[in-house]
Amino acid sequence: MLTIYIKDNCPQCHATMRWLRERDIPFDSINISDxxxxxxxxxxxxxxxxxxxxxxxxxxxxxGFRPDKLSKLLE
Structure with missing residues (x-):
């Protein structure tokens, strides 16, 4: 399972989650601003x-938003 620790108003967080959703990769997110x-x-x-x-x-x-690392999850 993939877990992402995010904060409110974090563009890199949103980009990472969007990248994963577009590829139907399940993940859990934990908002540390909460x-x-x-x-x-x-x-x-x-x-x-x-x-x-x-x-x-x-x-x-x-x-950070690391498409190179995220892409390795698809291999």
């Missing part, structure tokens, strides 16, 4: 992650 997701935000901060989207998929993770 106060109810404070634990997930703390988890990201503890790992030094400062950029969204933060994508976790197939044992790999990265920040």
């Amino acid at each position: 106060p109810s997701n404070a634990k997930q935000l703390a988890w990201l901060r503890a790992r030094g992650i400062k950029q969204t989207p933060y994508v976790v998929a197939a044992g790999e993770s990265w920040s």
